[in-house]
Amino acid sequence: MSHEATTTDSQPDWVMGLQGADVLYGDAAPPEFTSAPWTVHFSLPSDLSELDGVADPLLFVHAGSAHVRAIESKMDELVTMARAQGRSWTEIGRALGVTKQTAWARLSRIVAEGKTKVIEDAGNGEVVVRSKDDITAGDGAKHDVLQGKAAASTRTTANVFRLLERHGIPTHFVEGVDDVAFRARQVKMIPLELVARRYASGSFRDRFPELTDGARLDELAFEVFEKDDAHHDPLLEFDFDDGVLRRYVPNAKAAAAIGAEAKPGDLIGEEVLGESRYSDVTPDLLAKLRVLTVSSFEAIESAWKQQGGTYIDFKIECGFDCETGELLVADVIDSDSGRLRFGDVDMSKQSYRDGAATLPEVKKKFEEVAALTDRFE
Incomplete structure (x- = not known):
């Protein structure tokens, strides 16, 4: 867990206030992880004109694309984690240096969105069903925001689906994610x-x-x-x-x-x-x-x-x-x-x-x- 290109002094205060920033950008000791490290290594001369006559640029386009896909995959996972923790698209956009609309368009994995829930692609044939605090009636004509409703709805739904599974009834439910979301089959x-x-x-x-x-x-x-x-x-x-x-x-x-x-x-x-x-x-x-x-x-x-x-x-x-x-x-x-x-x-x-x-x-x-x-x- 390290970042060599930038230092603590070059980071805005809101970044340094995030958990782990002192490790990524500072001198704090990294934690001991049990899983193997995930790294990407790709070296090029900073002046790409030096590649002329040495290597075909398409070679590095091809080699670099695999690293880009790997990084994008990890970015998707990180954004999914952030969303699961309740972080907004405004916060995610700020971390990327773009607007929330651009962040949503680039990284959102939303499959569908209704009046009371959002469904996000989780990969591997699964989705995350995230409840909202919105409550509606009359085909949406009546609408309020009820703080805590999403958590209660998710808790009820998870328990009901577990009940149905115990009765041998096939459901899309896989497991709970947090207070307001659960994983399900797509x-x-x-x-x-x-x-x-x-x-x-x-x-x-x-x-x-x-x-x-x-x-x-x-x-x-x-x-x-x-x-x-x-x-x-x-x-x-x-x-x-x-x-x-x-x-x-x-x-x-x-x-x-x-x-x-x-x-x-x-x-x-x-x-x-x-x-x-x-x-x-x-x-x-x-x-x-x-x-x-x-x-x-x-x-x-x-x-x-x-x-x-x-x-x-x-x-x-x-x-x-x-x-x-x-x-x-x-x-x-x-x-x-x-x-x-x-x-x-x-x-x-x-x-x-x-x-x-x-x-x-x-x-x-x-x-x-x-x-x-x-x-x-």
Whole structure:
């Protein structure tokens, strides 16, 4: 761990304030590492004109490129470490001597970013799923930043995925990274929200108003919704016999957006399945998605029942492992993923959607749920 080109005196104060700067740029003794040192050595005359007639410059372009790739790979790892420790792109850009936008464009490994999480490429067929403190409702129409929400969400998700793995349910979860992030297999997500319901609530009651709120259903309901915020995630019906995909009004909010005469459960429209965005969804795939959804819900439901909780419903997403092609339960499963009650007390994000709880109260619920999932067996 050394740097011969510069000295302590030539470094800005913020650099010298970083841990290890006294070793890299000063005279402090280096620590004892157990792994072998990683070094790059490449010598050229400072005046490149001296290479004329001695060596073809392409020789050094070729030789140097391998070192550049090696350095870039280490830079990627270092930036990933910095991000995992919570360092901002502004800080990373300052370390590089560029703007945060340039740093992000050059070194960001972001695969996707949503309202509440960021997914970064971690290499080796894996990603890092990093939660945000953002909390939203109404397809993003309602939005707040809830300090500590990311940590609670990640803690809950990690515990739930570990529970599912113990039940033999394949998931993308690999291991935790820190309080707000976990490693997972990189998957090609299927743009469907898969819902299981044990009790009548939410959009289900919008479509079946004759049911009492909280009425236990005769059998576990399985429903499939399109991931489409702009149209409030329509309910889907796959008619494989006729080769037709049908979309239905999912809830009262979507009905109001369509028009005064629209009602939850009304047919929005239909199209040829083979010409839709779901042309690759087959009866076999849908059956497998149903099994994953139902088995996941039942495992989580049982875990909550052991603690006196009632799991009302939940939604999950699935995808195919980008390397192996295996179908996996993916995304996150936290307090935002389903309705959970202890007696008459709602412990999910529903109280935020309804405005029935203050932000501190919502935060407390997220944290209490996360702590309870530590007890999952």
